[in-house]
Amino acid sequence: MSEPLLEARDLTKNYGTVEALRGASFTAHPGEVVSLIGDNGAGKSTLVKCMSGVEQPTSGTLLFDGKPIVLSSPNDARDRGIETVFQDLAVAPDLDPAANMFLGREILKPGVLGWLGVLDKKAMRRQAKEHFTRFGASLQSIDVPIAALSGGQRQSVAVARSVAWASKLVFMDEPTAALGVVQRERVLEVIKRVRDEGVAVVLISHNMPEVLSVSDRVEVLRLGRRVARFKAADTTVEELVGAMTGALSHEDAA
Amino acid sequence: MTSTKETTLSTVSGETRTPLLKRLTGANTLWIGLVLLVLVAVFGAIRPDAVFQVTTLQFLLAETAVLLVLSVGMTFVIITSGIDLSVGSVLVFASVSSAMAMNAVSGGDATNAGWGVIGFGLLVALVSGAVWGLLNGLLISRAKIPALIVTLGSFGAAHGAALLLNNGSNVSGIPDRLNRTFGSGTWFGIPNIVIVAAIVTALGVLLLSTTRFGRYTYAVGSNEEAARRVGISVRGHLTKVYLLAGTLAGLAGFMGNAFFRVAVVTGHETDNLNAIAAVVLGGTSIFGGTGSVLGTVFGVFIPAVLEKGLVIIGVKEFWQPIAVAIVLVAAVWLDQTRRRARNQR
Ligand SMILES: Nc1ncnc2c1ncn2[C@@H]1O[C@H](COP(=O)(O)OP(=O)(O)OP(=O)(O)O)[C@@H](O)[C@H]1O
Numbered sequence: 001m002s003e004p005l006l007e008a009r010d011l012t013k014n015y016g017t018v019e020a021l022r023g024a025s026f027t028a029h030p031g032e033v034v035s036l037i038g039d040n041g042a043g044k045s046t047l048v049k050c051m052s053g054v055e056q057p058t059s060g061t062l063l064f065d066g067k068p069i070v071l072s073s074p075n076d077a078r079d080r081g082i083e084t085v086f087q088d089l090a091v092a093p094d095l096d097p098a099a100n101m102f103l104g105r106e107i108l109k110p111g112v113l114g115w116l117g118v119l120d121k122k123a124m125r126r127q128a129k130e131h132f133t134r135f136g137a138s139l140q141s142i143d144v145p146i147a148a149l150s151g152g153q154r155q156s157v158a159v160a161r162s163v164a165w166a167s168k169l170v171f172m173d174e175p176t177a178a179l180g181v182v183q184r185e186r187v188l189e190v191i192k193r194v195r196d197e198g199v200a201v202v203l204i205s206h207n208m209p210e211v212l213s214v215s216d217r218v219e220v221l222r223l224g225r226r227v228a229r230f231k232a233a234d235t236t237v238e239e240l241v242g243a244m245t246g247a248l249s250h251e252d253a254a
Numbered sequence: 255m256t257s258t259k260e261t262t263l264s265t266v267s268g269e270t271r272t273p274l275l276k277r278l279t280g281a282n283t284l285w286i287g288l289v290l291l292v293l294v295a296v297f298g299a300i301r302p303d304a305v306f307q308v309t310t311l312q313f314l315l316a317e318t319a320v321l322l323v324l325s326v327g328m329t330f331v332i333i334t335s336g337i338d339l340s341v342g343s344v345l346v347f348a349s350v351s352s353a354m355a356m357n358a359v360s361g362g363d364a365t366n367a368g369w370g371v372i373g374f375g376l377l378v379a380l381v382s383g384a385v386w387g388l389l390n391g392l393l394i395s396r397a398k399i400p401a402l403i404v405t406l407g408s409f410g411a412a413h414g415a416a417l418l419l420n421n422g423s424n425v426s427g428i429p430d431r432l433n434r435t436f437g438s439g440t441w442f443g444i445p446n447i448v449i450v451a452a453i454v455t456a457l458g459v460l461l462l463s464t465t466r467f468g469r470y471t472y473a474v475g476s477n478e479e480a481a482r483r484v485g486i487s488v489r490g491h492l493t494k495v496y497l498l499a500g501t502l503a504g505l506a507g508f509m510g511n512a513f514f515r516v517a518v519v520t521g522h523e524t525d526n527l528n529a530i531a532a533v534v535l536g537g538t539s540i541f542g543g544t545g546s547v548l549g550t551v552f553g554v555f556i557p558a559v560l561e562k563g564l565v566i567i568g569v570k571e572f573w574q575p576i577a578v579a580i581v582l583v584a585a586v587w588l589d590q591t592r593r594r595a596r597n598q599r
């Protein structure tokens with residue numbers, strides 16, 4: 001198999017006395033879909049935050065393209081082509097979908113106006129519209145605040161935003177949790193399409209059939225540690241559930 | 255508002271976009287503008303002779319200009335879901351230090367000073383406002399002290415410092431030239447001080463609604479954590495917003511000097527509350543994330559019109575704060591109901 005794109009080794013993360021991660025490891029290869037599964041509170045979201053620069057691990061190392069890196073801010077991850085759909089979505093509810101999509105990456109008007117920081121709202125709206133259409137987010141109107149959208153629509157916007165910018169890797173923390181059947185299928189389609197373009201996708205989901213249908217590999221987190229790795233083709237729902245609940249464990253377990 | 259018919263974006267055409275006027279002002283702003291219009295119309299209908307007199311209007315505008323400049327800065331602060339209680343005290347500090355600086359470089363009395371001294375006075379006012387704003391911003395964004403407490407502190411400290419500067423008395427010696435041009439001068443009947451306030455307001459409108467700075471202001475107020483996660487420097491932005499509010503308070507202090515021909519150390523204790531009331535009346539949400547400078551303009555004029563109007567039609571002016579209070583609470587209540595309706599979707 002190819003060299004890992006992103007690798008986490010023995011990450012720990014303490015929130016006060018809470019140990020959210022206790023030596024968690026994780027590997028993502030270029031152009032693969034790898035699912036990260038585990039029970040509620042296993043530390044999946046915390047691990048993703050540590051790998052996307054939102055939180056700093058208490059200890060442990062991150063390797064990107066084989067080289068150790070420190071992600072001290074979300075920008076450090078974004079600059080490397082890593083995007084994230086957070087479990088809480090992290091959208092600005094009072095801004096419209098286009099503004100959210102370009103948040104932190106605004107297009108400015110050319111010339112003097114741009115130098116003064118004037119936004120090119122038209123260009124952003126046009127491009128956002130194209131992206132949303134391409135990634136199948138169905139919205140009634142492009143200029144209502146996100147807060148006026150349904151939970152699923154919000155999630156679609158967050159997914160569309162992340163895949164629009166990711167050039168290397170996308171973390172998706174439960175991107176289908178609030179979605180209806182049609183929208184869920186669309187997101188899975190998007191995941192495959194992004195993978196085919198060579199971008200790695202890390203999917204977090206509690207839906208095992210979904211995990212098995214879309215992933216190349218599965219990594220299992222339990223109590224803040226990686227306890228098992230599977231090739232999606234060679235495993236079953238029973239095996240995954242067994243690993244998540246601790247009925248069987250393969251590696252890293254103390 | 256928008257059609258409830260579910261369509262995919264590919265079928266969204268230009269027509270389904272919210273109309274321009276609505277997008278510009280927001281529904282709340284439109285209502286507040288209407289309230290203002292109705293007020294003017296009612297007072298105008300009762301006493302057309304008095305209300306539409308040029309001097310009445312001129313006075314109303316000039317008195318409101320200073321508050322308008324403070325409120326423009328306050329609009330940015332409140333949209334970030336912050337608050338700035340210090341603006342009135344910073345105004346006094348800037349006004350006193352600017353007057354004293356002009357006197358100092360004119361050998362003790364700047365009454366006959368020229369443009370150079372006036373320019374220097376303006377600079378001193380802006381810088382002293384900016385310093386207080388920067389201090390507020392740094393304490394709020396770096397030390398993570400709640401804005402309410404930080405600016406409550408600088409509200410007291412800036413006023414105390416202003417009193418210390420001149421032993422608690424007003425500073426006279428404002429250049430005549432400054433007063434004649436900016437203070438009492440007019441341009442086609444419009445007081446010059448009003449033109450200054452109008453320019454500041456127009457710049458504020460543009461800054462908030464067309465620039466990246468404005469967009470980040472909304473984003474930080476709407477969801478600070480989301481702003482951080484998309485790589486916006488939240489701390490830096492908050493610092494800049496309080497710096498802006500402080501600098502505008504400095505400018506307001508200088509405008510006050512020009513208008514009143516004296517730097518007064520009293521009478522600005524409730525400027526902060528008046529500015530907050532104007533901003534909230536204008537449809538800016540006290541919870542952050544939404545609002546407009548245009549709304550604030552309406553919000554500034556509603557109390558002013560009420561005050562003048564009640565006097566003109568012969569109602570005791572003591573009714574004015576009560577009337578403003580009712581409108582204010584109603585405005586926030588409306589905002590709350592709107593939000594609740596929205597969040598239940
Ligand atoms: N900011 C925080 N402060 C304190 N404890 C936290 C914080 N974030 C996470 N934790 C704790 O860390 C542990 C792991 O949380 P995390 O959100 O990573 O779990 P998860 O695997 O994503 O769960 P879920 O499937 O429910 O989303 C939990 O016990 C949680 O209480």
Ligand SMILES: [Mg+2]
Pocket residue numbers: 044045046087173
């Ligand atoms: Mg989670």
